[in-house]
Amino acid sequence: MATPAAPAGGARSGAGPEWGGFEENIQGGGSAVIDMENMDDTSGSSFEDMGELHQRLREEEVDADAAAAEEEDGEFLGMKGFKGQLSRQVADQMWQAGKRQASRAFSLYANIDILRPYFDVEPAQVRSRLLESMIPIKMVNFPQKIAGELYGPLMLVFTLVAILLHGMKTSDTIIREGTLMGTAIGTCFGYWLGVSSFIYFLAYLCNAQITMLQMLALLGYGLFGHCIVLFITYNIHLHALFYLFWLLVGGLSTLRMVAVLVSRTVGPTQRLLLCGTLAALHMLFLLYLHFAYHKVVEGILDTLEGPNIPPMQRVPRDVPGVLPAARLPATMLNATAKALVVSLQSH
Amino acid sequence: MAEAAESPGDRGTASPRPLFAGLSDISISQDIPIEGEITIPMRSRNREFDSSTLNESVRNTIMRDLKAVGKKFMHVLYPRKSNTLLRDWDLWGPLILCVTLALMLQRGSVDSEKDGGPQFAEVFVILWFGAVTITLNSKLLGGNISFFQSLCVLGYCILPLTVAMLICRLVLLAEPGPVNFTVRLFVVIVMFAWSIAASTAFLADSQPPNRKALAVYPVFLFYFVISWMILTFTPQ
Structure with a gap:
């Protein structure tokens, strides 16, 4: 049996x-x-x-x-x-x-075939879209067109990852848990996907006409400005230059996105909420990326002055918002304060 | 499983005609060629299996594989219009190159306090993750190349960069200075260009002609990151 x-x-x-x-x-x-x-x-x-x-x-x-x-x-x-x-x-x-x-x-x-339509682009199209991402169009009454395409955004995110790696390397960023690569990928993809979904959610609340795909494409192409600014300023360490680029290039790409969103939203309050959030997030992200992973000349000077300063991790070595011109009086003030302390101690 | 495979034959002999008379009338015509079709693949597979690898010594097998890998290395170093790299792909070469590069990029001391340098696992993951991403991208763009073919080509085309890493390590034995850095920069740039040229020579044909630039861009990015790691490497 x-x-x-x-x-x-x-x-x-x-x-x-x-x-x-x-x-x-x-x-x-x-x-x-x-x-x-x-x-x-x-x-x-x-x-x-x-x-x-x-x-x-x-x-x-x-x-x-x-x-x-x-x-x-x-x-x-x-x-x-x-x-x-x-x-x-x-x-x-x-x-x-x-x-x-x-x-x-x-x-x-x-299922790769399902994604294929989103990657159906020509090089010339990508080039023109990259250029257009820096040109805000002032057309509010009629909804502006957004190409639902993912090749450009994906490549821009990967480019940003590469640039960030480059910046982390030159700034000797030390990450205790995790790798440079992982951090860079996490930051870029996290920003792209996270902010896209957040703005999409807000757009849903504000009754804006935009799909998730369009949002991803819009924000992805918006990263082109970030790539340019970061690539230049990681290599040329000038604060004035960075602020100029931040306002000009970052501002242009942000304006472009804001213009598109405005044309697709109805009502001033909704427009203000949606566009204000997006603009703030986008500009602040660029600031963060620059100052978190940037090697600054002042940083080297600091280490020369005080070799006992413990190594910081992922902390900007300079104070954001302080222009080189404004820095001079500050250091002088510091010096006078030190002198005061010394004189007080000696008494 | 073997019993399950044999069971149709058993059933044919054991059970008399009335069982399947109806079925054969309905679906299968009485022509013989169908049987012939079924038996031929098995026989040919058996023959191939016998003649190729079972009887030769282990040394022969290893030497043959190594020779194939070496031949592909030559193809990368001197890229011609040839399909050898694409036709019989393997992942041994990429594995060897990847491990070599990762080992050389590993720093001398394991000092977790002040270690911004790439670790073995990091390099390994970057290489494979990057290659897979590029491959998926080329598939999405409509390239007619198989997944592993693309991985194979991308892996083999790291060879110039591995050579660059070897040279860099040798150069780094000399005293550091601007000359030292210039030499390394020059070597890495040349090898970077070589890698790009080799990989595009193999991969570009698989893409639609109007989209070559789109497929090559991520390849450029991939090798750029690797070259950057090699250039910035300093042994402690």
């Missing part, structure tokens, strides 16, 4: 349940012949019959196990039969899970 049970289990967890059933029938004899005939007659509903057959076989198996258990020590071998069933069930489950995972991976790869 043990021999028929094994192939049935294998067939159930393995390829075709029908074949397992057939084999069973051939070996088992008796009732199987009736089933075969059934199948031949009603070719349409044969699967139901097979299901029934399986049910019966399973019951037989359990009976066999029970009988075997009775022959030897009852308690112990009841356990054994139970264990056999359990292991078969586990194997079955594993097989199912594996199959599901494999099919999911395969369907993911097949």
Whole structure:
């Protein structure tokens, strides 16, 4: 009775349940012949019959196990039969899970085709869109067009990642937990996806006509200004230059996005809320990226002055908002304060 | 599984005609060629299996694979219009190059306090993640190249950069200074250009002609990041 049970289990967890059933029938004899005939007659509903057959076989198996258990020590071998069933069930489950995972991976790869329309661009189109992302259009009454395309935004985000890596390297940024690469990727993708979804949510509240795809494309192309500014200012360490670029290039790309959003929103309050949020986030992000990962000449001077200063981690070594011109009086003030302290201590 | 595969044959002999007479009448015509189709692939596979690798010594197998990898290295160093790199791809070469580069980029001491340098895992992940991203991008742009072919080409084209890393490490043995840096900069730039040229020579044909620039840009970015890591590397 043990021999028929094994192939049935294998067939159930393995390829075709029908074949397992057939084999069973051939070996088992008796009732199987009736089933075969059934199948031949009603070719349409044969699967139901097979299901029934399986049910019966399973019951037989359990009976066999029970009988075997009775022959030897009852308690112990009841356990054994139970264990056999359990292991078969586990194997079955594993097989199912594996199959599901494999099919999911395969369907993911097949689903690339779904994304393909968003990457359907020509180089000239990308070039013109990049340029347009710096040119705000003052057209408020009619909704401005946004190309729903993801190639440009994705590439810009990757470019920003590369530029950030470059900036972190030159500024000797030290990150204790995590890698430079991970931080850069996390920052850029987090900003792109996070702010897009946030603004999309706000747009939904403010009743603006924009889809998630359009939002992603808009914000993605808005990062072009960031890329330019950061690439230049990571290499040329001039504060005045950075502020100029921040206002000019960053401002232009922000204005472009704001203009598009304004043309797609109705009502002054909604416009103010939506565009104010986006503009603030976008401009502040550029500030953050610059000062968090920027090597400044003053930083070196500081380390020369005081070698005992502990290494900071991801902290700007200069004070944002202090122009070089304004810095001079500040350092002088510091010097006078120090002198005062020294003189006080000596007294 | 074997029993399941045999079972149709068993059934044919064991069960008499009335069982499947109806079925064969309905779906399968009595022509023989269908059977022939089924048996041929199995036989050919068996023959190939016997003749190719089972009987040769392990040394032969390894030497053959190494020779194939070496030949592909030559293709990268001297890129021609050839499809060898694309046709029989393998991932051994990329793995070797990747591990070599990552090991060389690893700093001497494991000092977690002041370590901004790339770690082995980081380099490894950047290489594979970047290659996969580029491949997916080229697939999305409509390139007719298979996933692993693209990975293979991108991996093999790291070879010039690995050579650059080797040279940089040698140069770094000399005393540091502006001359030292200039030499390294020059070497890295040349090898960077070489990598780009080699990979575009292999990959550009797979893209639609009007989109080559779009597919090449991420490749440029990828090799740029790697070159940057190599250039800024300093052993402690």
